[in-house]
Amino acid sequence: MGNNNNNTEGFFSRLKQGLSKTRKGFVKNVDEMIFGEKVVSRNLFEDLEEVLIMADLGPAFTYDLIEEMKYRAKRKELESPEALKQILKEYIITILEKSEQPLEIPRDGIFTIMVLGVNGTGKTTTIGKMAHQYIRNGIPTMLVAADTFRAAAIEQLEIWSKRVNAPLIKQKMGADPSAVVFDALHAATSRKSNAMIIDTAGRLHTKVNLMEELKKIKRIMGRELEGAPHETLLVVDATTGQNALSQAKMFHEEIGITGLVLTKLDGTAKGGIVIRIAKEMNIPIRYIGIGEGLDDLRVFKSEDYVNALFD
Amino acid sequence: MFENLTEKLDSVFKKLKGKGTLDEESVREALKDIRMALLEADVNFKITKSFIEDVRERAVGREVLESITPGQQVVKIVHDRLIELMGGDSSHLRLANRFPAPIMLVGLQGCGKTTSAVKIARHLMNQKRSVSLVSADVYRPAAIEQLKILGETIGAGFFDSTMINDPVRICVDALSDAKERGYDTLIIDTAGRLHIDTELMNELKKIKDIINPAEILFVADAMTGQDAVSTAETFNDLLDIDGVMLTKMDGDARGGAALSIKAVTGKPIKFVGIGEKIDAFEIFHPDRMASRILGHGDVLTLVEKAQMAFDEKAARELEKKIRKDSFTLEDFRTQLLQIRKMGSLEDLMGMIPGMGKIKAMKNVTPDEKEFVKIIAIIDSMTKKERINYRIINGQRRKRIARGSGTTVQDVNRLLKNYIEMRKMMKKLTRGGAKYLKRSNFPFK
Ligand SMILES: Nc1nc2c(ncn2[C@@H]2O[C@H](COP(=O)(O)OP(=O)(O)OP(=O)(O)O)[C@@H](O)[C@H]2O)c(=O)[nH]1
Ligand SMILES: [Mg+2]
Numbered sequence: 001m002g003n004n005n006n007n008t009e010g011f012f013s014r015l016k017q018g019l020s021k022t023r024k025g026f027v028k029n030v031d032e033m034i035f036g037e038k039v040v041s042r043n044l045f046e047d048l049e050e051v052l053i054m055a056d057l058g059p060a061f062t063y064d065l066i067e068e069m070k071y072r073a074k075r076k077e078l079e080s081p082e083a084l085k086q087i088l089k090e091y092i093i094t095i096l097e098k099s100e101q102p103l104e105i106p107r108d109g110i111f112t113i114m115v116l117g118v119n120g121t122g123k124t125t126t127i128g129k130m131a132h133q134y135i136r137n138g139i140p141t142m143l144v145a146a147d148t149f150r151a152a153a154i155e156q157l158e159i160w161s162k163r164v165n166a167p168l169i170k171q172k173m174g175a176d177p178s179a180v181v182f183d184a185l186h187a188a189t190s191r192k193s194n195a196m197i198i199d200t201a202g203r204l205h206t207k208v209n210l211m212e213e214l215k216k217i218k219r220i221m222g223r224e225l226e227g228a229p230h231e232t233l234l235v236v237d238a239t240t241g242q243n244a245l246s247q248a249k250m251f252h253e254e255i256g257i258t259g260l261v262l263t264k265l266d267g268t269a270k271g272g273i274v275i276r277i278a279k280e281m282n283i284p285i286r287y288i289g290i291g292e293g294l295d296d297l298r299v300f301k302s303e304d305y306v307n308a309l310f311d
Numbered sequence: 312m313f314e315n316l317t318e319k320l321d322s323v324f325k326k327l328k329g330k331g332t333l334d335e336e337s338v339r340e341a342l343k344d345i346r347m348a349l350l351e352a353d354v355n356f357k358i359t360k361s362f363i364e365d366v367r368e369r370a371v372g373r374e375v376l377e378s379i380t381p382g383q384q385v386v387k388i389v390h391d392r393l394i395e396l397m398g399g400d401s402s403h404l405r406l407a408n409r410f411p412a413p414i415m416l417v418g419l420q421g422c423g424k425t426t427s428a429v430k431i432a433r434h435l436m437n438q439k440r441s442v443s444l445v446s447a448d449v450y451r452p453a454a455i456e457q458l459k460i461l462g463e464t465i466g467a468g469f470f471d472s473t474m475i476n477d478p479v480r481i482c483v484d485a486l487s488d489a490k491e492r493g494y495d496t497l498i499i500d501t502a503g504r505l506h507i508d509t510e511l512m513n514e515l516k517k518i519k520d521i522i523n524p525a526e527i528l529f530v531a532d533a534m535t536g537q538d539a540v541s542t543a544e545t546f547n548d549l550l551d552i553d554g555v556m557l558t559k560m561d562g563d564a565r566g567g568a569a570l571s572i573k574a575v576t577g578k579p580i581k582f583v584g585i586g587e588k589i590d591a592f593e594i595f596h597p598d599r600m601a602s603r604i605l606g607h608g609d610v611l612t613l614v615e616k617a618q619m620a621f622d623e624k625a626a627r628e629l630e631k632k633i634r635k636d637s638f639t640l641e642d643f644r645t646q647l648l649q650i651r652k653m654g655s656l657e658d659l660m661g662m663i664p665g666m667g668k669i670k671a672m673k674n675v676t677p678d679e680k681e682f683v684k685i686i687a688i689i690d691s692m693t694k695k696e697r698i699n700y701r702i703i704n705g706q707r708r709k710r711i712a713r714g715s716g717t718t719v720q721d722v723n724r725l726l727k728n729y730i731e732m733r734k735m736m737k738k739l740t741r742g743g744a745k746y747l748k749r750s751n752f753p754f755k
Contacts, residue, residue: 120421159452241353241536
């Protein structure tokens, strides 16, 4: 796909390399602070605020974090800016650690994964990458084209299914997505699939009737197969700002989310809003997306993520 | 949010009463909250900072108008300044002297370029231009197919690029094809790409250099966070874009990215996308955007739209008719057309913060096709029939069906629904016009 080869500015390159050539954001600020100032000053907190907000953690959450740090500074836990940085890192890691729960697919039975999210976040691409990973690990995987709404959505998933050698269950554009899923659940048993990943149409979380459609799919899955969907993944684009929280909350309220995927971390956006989502909602972050290629999917690791934010 | 903000500000300004002018200390206090609102709306950190600085200078020393409270005064200054900053050059596309005039859409992955391309095409076709579409996205699976399908729905021209691998060649060929076939506009949809992907960014530059587009539009997702600045800046530095189209504005994102993008590129935001349907497209209104960023919800749009479509007097008239049980098919038709003018009810409700979620609002959006059918059927009735539905017998139904290009079943269904609606309305006369405004359609 040609994208994101040899660029060193992306967030993920930092995720990979730890210290990259372009040390922007927090690094610059913190280091300047460390070497330029001896004490934890007011100024330092202002710099800290800038870094956190620029990473999309949002003003309210940033404010809370800074208050927490100030409190600790008062308690003399923080004698140097270096210590402050360390404590802040650890603090965010403790928030994210709880979300570090990789998706495990049991080897018996059918494990169904329903993938949803707002338009264009990377659902279909993520599904292609997931299937690729599963199949390589010897988990027979089936794809289901339940986005019957967007033009050429079925064709898009079909191309991915060929790429990764996964069977695809589809109907015509405009078909009832629940009917497609119904078919798939019946086909899965005969085809001996182990994992089944369902692509749904992108939709804004504010559209009531479209949420009803998802509920219906979910209801039918549960009726046809005990415990289905076993995983309901919300795909969030890392370039999204504060609205991601509203997305997570509303999809969760309406459908029930069991995992998150954070995509497009190969860009320069840091997706810091997931920290707030993790804190407020306690939802596991299953994967991160780091490009458009087959292999550009990783299991989420909180320490790596926070290190890339801060180092 | 807006109310909270104003309330807070007013308390801040209480102590100011009697002073007559805004002093520095009070303005600083007030601006703290506005700063939070801007950041919460995803306005870029640095831009927020200089914006607040700018407003502070403008506000301090200003006389407090008698008619408004000091809190509102500051909000007004902020609001006005936001409009000023986001406005500027109007939304016109400059396509005049080029035949065909190429328009190129660029942006990140998943920002909505393909849908936007088709929306702009339709917009231009409504202005009597002849538009051809081409996709230079050779990377994303089925991207070309997507544009093709959407293009067909609006009857635009389409250059099939499936067999060409090189995006630059695609554009060159599509342009000469458009010229040959006499299209006056060619819209080029490009692949989504990261601004830091030098290889793909250079590809855009090449296309630009060879095609020399009349307009290059940067398509941006209204939900974008702090990164909007660096993305827009890089695209603009390389391509010197002409304007911006802001997408997915039908959600609940506050859309602070709009201010950020305008601030770093200096280029006007021309259009906004407000839904997945091709006609969910609007010219950009800086004043509405300003309210939205501040958290008013897009109340102004709502008010304006509702006023345009729903005349109070007519509403009262209608209510009377319902009471007297004289709601005719003619009234029914007027009613339908009014609601149609407002856009879908769902869209309207979506503009009010929190309303999008209300369960009662589901399924109220009548199908567009259904709309057209109903109007056609009523149009094929005689005046007498419209006033008194009881006279519409089998013979008449047949005639109406033929006249409207529908079936007798369609006519039957309409009448049944209309009668049901009358019944329902009678039951609900207590709600009267208020009920009608959010009228529940028995069609589906
Ligand atoms: N750079 C980058 N691009 C990605 C990533 N994931 C997806 N994309 C791109 O984002 C665009 C949209 O991806 P899709 O997978 O079609 O998104 P979707 O959520 O299925 O979109 P809809 O079905 O239209 O709502 C495509 O161009 C993808 O190649 C990622 O991790 N990094
Ligand atoms: Mg998709």
